[in-house]
Amino acid sequence: MxxxxxxxxxxxxxxxxxxxxxxxxxxxxxxxxxxxxxxxxxxxxxxxxxxxxxxxxxxxxxxxxxxxxxxxxxxxxxxxxxxxxxxxxxxxxxxxxxxxxxxxxxxxxxxxxxxxxxxxxxxxxxxxxxxxxxxxxxxxxxxxxxxGPGISASCAASLPVFTTDEAPTDGTLEFHVLFGNEGARTDEVVFYAWDVKAGEQINQKWISNLPSPRYGRLWWNPDGTNDWYLLTSQYWQGGGTLADQYGITCQNDPLPSYHTSFASAVPEQSVCFDLPNGCR
Structure with missing residues (x-):
C-alpha cells in the first residue's frame, strides 16, 4: 500500500x-x-x-x-x-x-x-x-x-540626496527611476522608499545600485494624506522638458548629489509627464 x-x-x-x-x-x-x-x-x-x-x-x-x-x-x-x-x-x-x-x-x-x-x-x-x-x-x-541594473550592466550608479530644509510633517519619500515618457507618477518605477519625520533634514542619504541611463525623481507624501509632491532637483527650470530632470548616467559614479528642498515641492497635478512630447 x-x-x-x-x-x-x-x-x-x-x-x-x-x-x-x-x-x-x-x-x-x-x-x-x-x-x-x-x-x-x-x-x-x-x-x-x-x-x-x-x-x-x-x-x-x-x-x-x-x-x-x-x-x-x-x-x-x-x-x-x-x-x-x-x-x-x-x-x-x-x-x-x-x-x-x-x-x-x-x-x-x-x-x-x-x-x-x-x-x-x-x-x-x-x-x-x-x-x-x-x-x-x-x-x-x-x-x-x-x-535592478543587471548582473553584467556597464554600471550601477549611486547618488546622495540632500535637502536644504527640514520636513514640515511626518511622511514618506520615494525615489523613482523613469524613462521620461511615463504618463503619470504611478507609471514611474519606485526604486527606494523611506520614512521621514517632521523636523528631519536629509543629509547625504545614499541611493545605490541605480539602473542607468535613466532619469530620477524624488517624491514626498505627507502622512495622513493621499497627496504627492515632487521635490525638484537643482536642474529644475519649470519641468517641461527632459533637461529639467535629474539624469542618471554611467559617466560619473557616484553621481552629483540630488539637491532639493521641501519648500520646492510641486503638487503632482502640476508635474509634467511624457516629457518627450510635452506636458499633459
Whole structure:
C-alpha cells in the first residue's frame, strides 16, 4: 500500500511539471501571467497592439523558494528582460522594446534546473512601466527586491540626496527611476522608499545600485494624506522638458548629489509627464 501511495505522489508531482498557468491577463499591447513550465523549456508569449507602441518587459521567479528559478525573455531576437539573484535577493532587469501594430511574439526561457520543479514564473508586458513593476511585486514573492541594473550592466550608479530644509510633517519619500515618457507618477518605477519625520533634514542619504541611463525623481507624501509632491532637483527650470530632470548616467559614479528642498515641492497635478512630447 505504501508503494502505491509513493507512485501516486510521484505521478502528481510529474503532472505539476506540465505547463500550469494562472493569473493570466491581457489587453491592448499587454500580457501578464503567472504559472509554471518544465525546467529548461520555453514559453511563447503573444500580445496584440493596435498601433506601434513602446512596451516594457519584466520576468521573475514566482515561487517561494529563494535562489531558485532563472528566466529570460527575448523579443525580436534580442534579450529584453531577465531575473537574477544577489545574496538571496531577486532582481529583475526591466526591458524596453518597440512593438509593431498587430500580433507580436516574445519567448520566455527557463535557464536552470533546481531540486524544486517545475520552474515557476511571472512575466509582465505593458506600455506602462508601472504596471509591469506592480504586477511583479504582487506575484514574485518576498525575496523579490525590484528593478535592478543587471548582473553584467556597464554600471550601477549611486547618488546622495540632500535637502536644504527640514520636513514640515511626518511622511514618506520615494525615489523613482523613469524613462521620461511615463504618463503619470504611478507609471514611474519606485526604486527606494523611506520614512521621514517632521523636523528631519536629509543629509547625504545614499541611493545605490541605480539602473542607468535613466532619469530620477524624488517624491514626498505627507502622512495622513493621499497627496504627492515632487521635490525638484537643482536642474529644475519649470519641468517641461527632459533637461529639467535629474539624469542618471554611467559617466560619473557616484553621481552629483540630488539637491532639493521641501519648500520646492510641486503638487503632482502640476508635474509634467511624457516629457518627450510635452506636458499633459
Amino acid at each position: 505504501k508503494k502505491i501511495f509513493v507512485v501516486l505522489f510521484v505521478l502528481c508531482l510529474m503532472a505539476v511539471g506540465v505547463v500550469a498557468q494562472t493569473s493570466a491577463q491581457s489587453g491592448d499591447c499587454t500580457a501578464f501571467e503567472t504559472g509554471s513550465i518544465p525546467m529548461l523549456s520555453s514559453l511563447d508569449i503573444s500580445f496584440n497592439c493596435t498601433q506601434d507602441t513602446t512596451v516594457y518587459v519584466g520576468v521573475c521567479d514566482s515561487g517561494n523558494v529563494p535562489n531558485d528559478d532563472l528566466f529570460d525573455v527575448y523579443f525580436g531576437g534580442q534579450m529584453t528582460s531577465y531575473n537574477y539573484y544577489i545574496s538571496g535577493d531577486e532582481w529583475t532587469v526591466l526591458g524596453e522594446v518597440q512593438a509593431a501594430a498587430g500580433d507580436n511574439m516574445a519567448v520566455m526561457h527557463s535557464l536552470n534546473t533546481t531540486p524544486y520543479p517545475p520552474a515557476t514564473y511571472s512575466y509582465a508586458i505593458s506600455p506602462e512601466a508601472g504596471e509591469v513593476v506592480n504586477y511583479l511585486q504582487a506575484y514574485c514573492g518576498a525575496d523579490w527586491q525590484g528593478i
